Amino acid sequence: MKRAFDIVVVGAGPAGLAGASAAARAGMRVAVIDENPHMGGQIWRAGVGTCHPNYAKVRAIASFKSSGAELYPGYQVVDSIDEGDLVTWIDVKRSLETFGFKRLIIATGARERFLPFPGWTLPGVFGAGGLQALVRTGYNITGKRVVIAGTGPLLLAVAAHLKQAGAQIVSINEQAPMSRLIKFGFALMGHPRKIFQGIGYCTQLAGSPYRTGTWAVEAEGNEKLTGIQLSDGRRTWTEPCDLMACGFHLVPNTELSALLGCRIIDGVVQVDENQQTSIESIYCAGEPTGIAGVDAALLQGEIAGLAASGMAQKAIRLHGRRSSEAEFGRAMSQAFALRPELFSLAKPDTITCRCEDVRFGQLNALAASQADWTYAKLQTRCGMGSCQGRVCGPALEAIFGWRNNSVRSPLFPIPVATMCSESPREKEISIPIP
Amino acid sequence: MTDRNLDAAEVVTITVDGRVISLPSGATVAAALLNAGVPCRVSESGEPRTAFCGMGICFECRAVIDGVPHRRTCQVVCREGMMVETQR
Amino acid sequence: MQPYDVLILGAGIVGSACAYECARAGMRVGVVEPAVPGGAATAVGMGHLVVMDDSPAQLALSRYSRELWRTLRSVLPATVEYEECGTLWIAADSEEMAQALFKKNTYAGNGVMAEILDEATLREVEPTLRPGLAGGLMVPNDGVIYPPAAAAYFLSSAELDGAELLRGKRPVRAAGGEVTFEDSTRLKAGHIVIATGTDNSLCPSLNIQPRKGHLVITDRHPGILRHQLVELGYLKSAHSLTEDSVAFNLQPRKTGQVLIGSSRQYGKLSAGADSTILRKMLDRAVEYVPALRSLQAIRVWTGFRAATPDKLPFIGPTQDASVLVAMGFEGLGITNAPGAARLVLHHLTGEAVPLAPGAYLPDRTVVAEAIHD
Numbered sequence: 001m002k003r004a005f006d007i008v009v010v011g012a013g014p015a016g017l018a019g020a021s022a023a024a025r026a027g028m029r030v031a032v033i034d035e036n037p038h039m040g041g042q043i044w045r046a047g048v049g050t051c052h053p054n055y056a057k058v059r060a061i062a063s064f065k066s067s068g069a070e071l072y073p074g075y076q077v078v079d080s081i082d083e084g085d086l087v088t089w090i091d092v093k094r095s096l097e098t099f100g101f102k103r104l105i106i107a108t109g110a111r112e113r114f115l116p117f118p119g120w121t122l123p124g125v126f127g128a129g130g131l132q133a134l135v136r137t138g139y140n141i142t143g144k145r146v147v148i149a150g151t152g153p154l155l156l157a158v159a160a161h162l163k164q165a166g167a168q169i170v171s172i173n174e175q176a177p178m179s180r181l182i183k184f185g186f187a188l189m190g191h192p193r194k195i196f197q198g199i200g201y202c203t204q205l206a207g208s209p210y211r212t213g214t215w216a217v218e219a220e221g222n223e224k225l226t227g228i229q230l231s232d233g234r235r236t237w238t239e240p241c242d243l244m245a246c247g248f249h250l251v252p253n254t255e256l257s258a259l260l261g262c263r264i265i266d267g268v269v270q271v272d273e274n275q276q277t278s279i280e281s282i283y284c285a286g287e288p289t290g291i292a293g294v295d296a297a298l299l300q301g302e303i304a305g306l307a308a309s310g311m312a313q314k315a316i317r318l319h320g321r322r323s324s325e326a327e328f329g330r331a332m333s334q335a336f337a338l339r340p341e342l343f344s345l346a347k348p349d350t351i352t353c354r355c356e357d358v359r360f361g362q363l364n365a366l367a368a369s370q371a372d373w374t375y376a377k378l379q380t381r382c383g384m385g386s387c388q389g390r391v392c393g394p395a396l397e398a399i400f401g402w403r404n405n406s407v408r409s410p411l412f413p414i415p416v417a418t419m420c421s422e423s424p425r426e427k428e429i430s431i432p433i434p
Numbered sequence: 435m436t437d438r439n440l441d442a443a444e445v446v447t448i449t450v451d452g453r454v455i456s457l458p459s460g461a462t463v464a465a466a467l468l469n470a471g472v473p474c475r476v477s478e479s480g481e482p483r484t485a486f487c488g489m490g491i492c493f494e495c496r497a498v499i500d501g502v503p504h505r506r507t508c509q510v511v512c513r514e515g516m517m518v519e520t521q522r
Numbered sequence: 523m524q525p526y527d528v529l530i531l532g533a534g535i536v537g538s539a540c541a542y543e544c545a546r547a548g549m550r551v552g553v554v555e556p557a558v559p560g561g562a563a564t565a566v567g568m569g570h571l572v573v574m575d576d577s578p579a580q581l582a583l584s585r586y587s588r589e590l591w592r593t594l595r596s597v598l599p600a601t602v603e604y605e606e607c608g609t610l611w612i613a614a615d616s617e618e619m620a621q622a623l624f625k626k627n628t629y630a631g632n633g634v635m636a637e638i639l640d641e642a643t644l645r646e647v648e649p650t651l652r653p654g655l656a657g658g659l660m661v662p663n664d665g666v667i668y669p670p671a672a673a674a675y676f677l678s679s680a681e682l683d684g685a686e687l688l689r690g691k692r693p694v695r696a697a698g699g700e701v702t703f704e705d706s707t708r709l710k711a712g713h714i715v716i717a718t719g720t721d722n723s724l725c726p727s728l729n730i731q732p733r734k735g736h737l738v739i740t741d742r743h744p745g746i747l748r749h750q751l752v753e754l755g756y757l758k759s760a761h762s763l764t765e766d767s768v769a770f771n772l773q774p775r776k777t778g779q780v781l782i783g784s785s786r787q788y789g790k791l792s793a794g795a796d797s798t799i800l801r802k803m804l805d806r807a808v809e810y811v812p813a814l815r816s817l818q819a820i821r822v823w824t825g826f827r828a829a830t831p832d833k834l835p836f837i838g839p840t841q842d843a844s845v846l847v848a849m850g851f852e853g854l855g856i857t858n859a860p861g862a863a864r865l866v867l868h869h870l871t872g873e874a875v876p877l878a879p880g881a882y883l884p885d886r887t888v889v890a891e892a893i894h895d
Contacts, residue, residue: 035490037511042489081797091509111491123473123484133488134508138461139468223482354486355493357478370689374558378565378670379601386493386504386741386820408821409795412490413504413741416782417815419797419822420804478777504741504818522744 004100005031007308008086009069010077010256011107013041014294015286015301017060019105020069022305030069031099033088035076039064041109042129043294045136056294072099077256078410084281089414096418103281103308106257106269107301110250110287112154113394115338116352116360117345118218120246124225128158128247135165142166144242147228149173149216151336152249153293156201159208162245169208170241173230175215175248176336184335191295191328217345219244233341249336251394252288258407267403273319274312275304283308292329299325343399353392355385363396373402386413448516463507463518464488464495474507475521497521525710526552528870529701530717531693531724533559535669535856536848537717538676539863544715545683547871552709553677553685554701556692560673563719563855566825568737568773568781570750571665571857572609575628579834579881584854585634586877587861592663594860601671603776609664610639610648610749611756612770612810613656618754622659625754629661636661650746650813659754666750666773669856696724699844715866717848719855720828728836728884730850732826734787736800741818744778753810756784764788768803770810780817782807784853786827795822827852837865837882846870847884 005028009020012034024030032039038046044057064071072088075097079087086099112127119125126134128150135141146167148159151174159172174181188195202210217236218229227240254264263270263278269288271277277284285304286297299322303315346352348361358380366376373389373396376382382396383389383404393404444459450470457466464485467474473482474497485495490509498519499505507518528544530537533555545551558565571591575581595604613619622638629636639658645651647660677687688709695702696714703709722730753770771784785803787796800822808814830836830850835858839846846869848862865882868875880886 035509091505111489112487114487121477121481121483123482126485127487127492130486130488130492134462134465134468134485137488137508138457138465138512140465351477351479351481354477354483357481372558374561378558378560379674384821386496387491388821390491391487408823410819410822413818413820415815416738416740416804416808416817416819419738419800419819420808420815421801502816503743522742 001095002085002098002100003031005029006101007031007103007105007305008033008099008101009105009107010034010086011041011109011286012036012039012071012073013043013107013109013286013297014056014060015109015297015304016041016105016107017064018298018301019107019283019285019305019308021060021063021067022302023105023309024067024069026306026309026311028309030067031072032064032069033072033075033077033086033099035074037073039071039073042133045133056298060298076412078412078414080260080409089410089412089418094415096414101281103283104260105275105301105304105308106262106277106282106284106288107286107297107304108253108256108288110252110291111390112247113249113251113398114246114391115248115342115345115395115398116350117216118347118350119221119225120219121351121354122219122221122225123223124221124242125219125244125246128154128245130247131243131245132158132161135162141243143168145170145240146243146245147171147173147216147230147239147241148245149175149214149228149230150247150249151175151338152247153198153332153336154247154249156198156205156210158245160201160204163204163208167243169205170239171230172205172208172210173214173216174210174212175339175342176212178212180335180337181212184331187328187331187335190324194328215339215342216244216246231341248338248342249333250287250291252291254288255390255407255411257282257284257288259409259411267397274307274315275300276307290326290329291333292325293332296322296325296329338398352395353380353382353385355387355391356381358382358392363400367400371400371402373404374406376400376402446512446514448512448514448518450518451520457512461512463497463499463505463510463512463516466512466518467495467497467507472520525699525712526550527711528552528713528715529554529709529711530715531696531701532717532719533673533677533687534562534564534717534719535560535673535676535859536719536851536862537715538673538680539859540715540717540848540866541680541685542676543863543867544870545680545685547867547873549870551680551683551685552688552711553680554688554691554693556690559677559687559689560670563825563827564669564673566737566823567669567735567827567853567856568771568783569667569669569856570609570773571667572750572854573629573634573661573664574854574857575625576833579878580854581628581632582877583835583861583882584857585632586864587858588663590860590864591665591667591857598667598672599675601668602675603668603671604665605667605776606663606665607774608660608662608749610644610751611659611661612644612651612751612753613658614753614755615656619656621754622657626659634661635663648748648751650811651751652810652812655810660749664750666775667856672856693724696845697842711844713844713846713870715846715848719849720826722828722849725840725845725847725849725884727840728847728849729831730836731788731829732791733829733852734785734791734824734826735783735853736785736795736803736822736824738782738800738804738819739821740780740782741820742778743780743817746813746817747772747774747780747811750774751810766799768799768806770806772807772811772814780814782814793824795824827855834882835862836884837862838869838879838884840884
């Protein structure tokens with residue numbers, strides 16, 4: 001089954017929605033593909049129940065809905081076989097469908113960076129954005145005590161949302177030192193709305209300690225989490241809790257861009273002033289071009305949508321604000337840079353590749369010899385599992401400097417049947433496995 | 435003004451390792467497993483694992499749904515009568 | 523600086539095995555690897571240890587080499603994941619059954635254990651095979667390993683015996699006891715062994731053609747397969763010198779994952795996956811094991827085998843007495859690595875080897891053999 005469009009947008013987060021709206025209003029036939037059942041991406045994740053109004057989100061969604069662009073939720077891009085085609089997997093239908101495009105806007109967003117530390121694989125330990133997403137999609141954490149640790153503005157947002165969902169926030173622990181955060185505070189001066197948002201979170205979280213220069217050293221417990229051991233460089237102590245939310249800022253999702261051959265430097269998709277990549281028909285907007293937040297994504301998305309529709313001129317008025325948001329993004333990365341102590345938390349038996357249960361000691365042993373990502377992967381199987389290095393990759397890059405430069409299709413696992421010819425006898429894949 | 439995607443009064447019932455669990459309509463299978471206190475799977479070295487990243491990239495939340503293994507439960511919305519089992 | 527006794531060019535499975543043997547024999551060994559050790563064909567193949575009977579010389583080499591693997595098994599680390607799961611050759615019809623019988627007799631005449639299975643027994647030992655097959659031939663002592671770990675073991679053993687790994691240096695010339703590198707530096711050696719896989723730029727007179735293959739690996743589905751499965755038609759596929767072909771070839775890994783192959787394509791092809799031949803390959807696979815359809819495929823990749831006109835590798839000295847080659851192993855690089863290393867050692871030191879070295883010499887009369895059936 002193949003559908004053809006003028007413009008296909010991959011990702012229905014802020015950048016994708018802004019790009020699709022702009023392109024559709026410019027008269028293009030636009031499709032937005034997103035693997036989630038609802039639009040919003042990660043940062044505006046839809047879910048069960050209520051949440052506080054987010055005006056930027058409401059505006060973006062309203063604009064999208066009235067633009068004429070078509071949304072294909074639950075469609076996950078897994079491959080590109082011919083030029084100008086994307087192959088998607090629809091889990092609920094258990095089938096593949098192809099989308100043809102003249103222009104493509106990649107708005108695949110970002111994922112959290114995780115770093116291994118003893119006990120991080122215990123049930124009860126979650127990614128920071130991860131726990132928020134799970135709560136929004138039905139996980140009931142009323143009354144549970146949560147310790148939040150890691151780095152980045154996401155920690156505050158997560159804390160506020162979890163508290164709204166009924167959790168007791170034991171503490172929020174930011175590894176960056178106060179001095180760097182103060183500098184970041186000055187950078188925020190150019191972005192008053194972000195300050196209000198920050199103040200808003202702080203008001204909600206009054207009563208829960210927010211510490212800087214503090215990080216989690218170990219997650220304690222046997223079959224599940226009982227407490228988190230924290231350190232501020234001088235002393236360590238344990239805080240009992242039921243759940244932990246940990247994350248170390250964000251890394252761009254560049255797998256699709258890499259598969260299509262876009263130029264990527266230092267893990268960031270390279271784009272020009274029109275958000276065009278090194279491939280003429282492909283644009284990229286939002287976090288894959290550099291972690292910079294929602295406002296940057298909205299602007300870049302709009303610019304990409306206009307440029308892809310042949311109206312790059314109309315986007316010139318947005319360039320100034322885009323630069324300002326990019327500055328904010330750089331200030332964020334500097335403020336929340338990872339301290340070296342975080343790279344030696346893992347003990348030799350700490351699992352580092354969660355898919356294959358490869359332990360830190362196995363990887364550390366290779367660090368002495370001139371290893372790189374490929375060699376480490378071949379020798380330990382790290383990165384060969386289902387996640388294809390999405391979790392361990394950023395960790396290994398941060399700790400050892402090994403970058404994962406390779407990408408293979410399918411981008412996500414799909415049944416073997418989908419790569420076969422259609423069987424004349426059966427359409428459904430339902431053969432019991434012995 | 436509230437931002438509601440689904441009618442939270444609706445409830446969906448599924449089975450998790452034989453236990454009957456009810457959740458609000460729109461909830462994911464991963465949420466069901468977490469609410470039930472059941473790990474999704476057992477890792478290569480025998481550790482119990484549950485959902486971790488919440489966005490479909492870590493593959494820790496895999497479980498068997500209606501007989502099909504390796505389904506990422508954080509990406510699957512519960513449907514009435516679904517049968518979920520822990521997997522290896 | 524003392525010259526090396528032997529410089530081995532290439533740290534894939536063959537080069538590493540040669541380093542292992544030479545260092546153990548007391549030679550001063552250098553191993554040159556411009557890229558990732560074991561990162562080329564060694565990293566992408568199936569790791570099958572199989573006795574192949576497509577010619578007497580192949581049978582002799584693969585039988586001898588497989589036995590060397592079986593002896594090594596007790597010292598190989600767990601990372602090599604050595605499984606003696608056997609090979610089950612599948613006969614789809616009575617013609618292939620006759621082939622199976624012929625094959626069994628060939629094996630039996632050469633001391634290789636093999637047993638004919640009728641259809642009922644076949645389904646019993648491998649329940650996921652579709653009904654209606656004619657039967658099969660079980661070769662119980664064939665196995666499967668994880669090649670990058672084996673190559674690493676050979677290399678580190680060689681290093682313990684004094685070998686040096688010279689990484690990041692790319693040789694551009696090998697002649698007269700001297701290797702010249704891309705950076706214009708040179709190294710002298712009593713002998714040079716070229717084990718550079720599909721790259722014959724150092725020995726261009728050798729007729730080595732790349733043959734592209736595809737592989738698919740699934741997620742873990744423990745218990746679905748018990749043996750390595752290969753269709754008897756595999757030999758026809760492996761023997762075509764010009765046409766694209768696919769053959770049914772499945773391998774269970776210790777991890778519970780299933781590795782699905784195989785395909786062969788000629789010519790200067792890109793390294794990207796070819797969806798048309800991939801579909802043909804998978805169609806063939808699910809014909810034999812329908813349950814494959816519902817397994818999750820987590821990765822697809824390609825690789826290039828080094829093929830020769832008579833399907834036999836080139837092992838031994840070239841016109842230049844100081845330069846030896848160990849090249850052109852096609853789909854048997856893993857199986858034949860230890861045997862090839864012993865042949866190389868024989869040429870270097872005279873150490874006896876239970877093979878007729880003449881059959882593998884680079885300057886043998888190369889005749890493209892007809893398929894025997």
